[in-house]
Amino acid sequence: KQEVTQIPAALSVPEGENLVLNCSFTDSAIYNLQWFRQDPGKGLTSLLLIQSSQREQTSGRLNASLDKSSGRSTLYIAASQPGDSATYLCAVKNDYKLSFGAGTTVTVRA
Amino acid sequence: GAVVSQHPSRVICKSGTSVKIECRSLDFQATTMFWYRQFPKKSLMLMATSNEGSKATYEQGVEKDKFLINHASLTLSTLTVTSAHPEDSSFYICSALRTRSTDTQYFGPGTRLTVL
Numbered sequence A: 001k002q003e004v005t006q007i008p009a010a011l012s013v014p015e016g017e018n019l020v021l022n023c024s025f026t027d028s029a030i031y032n033l034q035w036f037r038q039d040p041g042k043g044l045t046s047l048l049l050i051q052s053s054q055r056e057q058t059s060g061r062l063n064a065s066l067d068k069s070s071g072r073s074t075l076y077i078a079a080s081q082p083g084d085s086a087t088y089l090c091a092v093k094n095d096y097k098l099s100f101g102a103g104t105t106v107t108v109r110a
Numbered sequence B: 001g002a003v004v005s006q007h008p009s010r011v012i013c014k015s016g017t018s019v020k021i022e023c024r025s026l027d028f029q030a031t032t033m034f035w036y037r038q039f040p041k042k043s044l045m046l047m048a049t050s051n052e053g054s055k056a057t058y059e060q061g062v063e064k065d066k067f068l069i070n071h072a073s074l075t076l077s078t079l080t081v082t083s084a085h086p087e088d089s090s091f092y093i094c095s096a097l098r099t100r101s102t103d104t105q106y107f108g109p110g111t112r113l114t115v116l
Helices: none
Strands: A004-007 A010-014 A019-025 A032-038 A044-051 A056-059 A062-067 A072-077 A086-094 A097-100 A104-109 B004-007 B010-013 B019-025 B030-038 B044-051 B067-073 B076-081 B090-098 B105-107 B111-115
Touching (some): A004 A086, A019 A086, A044 A072, A044 B105, A097 B044, B019 B030, B019 B090, B019 B111, B030 B076, B044 B067, B076 B090
Parallel strands (some): B010 B111
Antiparallel strands (some): A019 A072, A032 A044, A032 A086, A086 A104, B004 B019, B019 B076, B030 B090, B090 B105
């Protein structure tokens, strides 16, 4: 059974600082890995999707890396802004199923 | 494109009643839809996979008689929580997989269920 762990569970940084969010998974036979953003009481917004054959994906200030063999992914958010405050979820896909981590709740202080 | 809606967004009901939650893909057809449950500060837990025109596949530990899923069309799946109890209170999120795609799931905004 796939287990997905996200560390830290919560993070508070001043505006402008770079964010580093970690995700680890136990079964490296994944199809892809996805990072989501979730605002309180809301659904999920997909941020980045990395296929198993890829090493990283970038979108604006966001960069996600994937090391499938070691079962790790890192999401970098450059020059954080208060609007980046949210919970960030990592999910890995095996077969048709997505397995989610519990998320990292980020607070960016103005 | 690729918008998924859920209705209602919030529902409060009395213990023992049944509640139906709808998940719709608004601008695409979805052969497969997924239902998740999320507890506070916990990860999303897959409850079941819903395939249009066939019976849903439930994950281990999920009571199929309690959580009834119907996927009658390519744009609509429903989750009915039968004889709801306070422990069923949770955030329920659906997602839809575009027909002929195995890649991206598009998520709905979620439904907050509170059972008194």
